[in-house]
Amino acid sequence: MTQAEAILMGLRIWGSIGAVVAAIFLTIGMDRIDEDAREAYIFRPLLIPGVLVIWPLVLWRWYLFESGRERWPGRYDPPRRAHFVVGWLLPIGICAIIVIGLSQRQTWPTDIAPLQLSGQVEAAQ
Structure with missing residues (x-):
């Protein structure tokens, strides 16, 4: 397995787990942690790309809300x-x-002559 294949496999696994978390969170979890989101289903598909990427943070925050350890006023x-x-x-x-x-700023000595790094380019006629 090459390095590119390993990276691609890691991204596929990350995205698969993110898809499962997005499906569960946006159908069940959103209603449990945000009372303003209850029965508001139109905006939830817009959250799917974000949940796919940051699913560990979503799970952690969901856990904090469910366990009661979240300090909402001081967050x-x-x-x-x-x-x-x-x-x-x-x-x-x-x-x-x-x-x-x-x-x-760089100041150069005045006694150093400039050097031509490449030959002159002849114009094609």
Whole structure:
């Protein structure tokens, strides 16, 4: 089995498991974890590609909801706390990269003559 065949087989297995999880989650699990999604079946086919790819996360979140360990009110607290810091670090980092890039310009000695790397291309007539 070549490396490409192994990767393709892994993707097929991942997609097969994702298809089973999508079928079960979108028919049974969606109603159990989200009361607003009850009897709303039109949007569920739109979720199939996402569930195929991130099915381990879907199973983990479903398990947390079913076991009662999910903290619903505080689920977005850590990302929100980081917004202020990231909001300042990104522009400062971008400015620093630009300043460092502009200050590190290469200057060549004036006594080095340029070298021609390839022969001249003759025009076809």
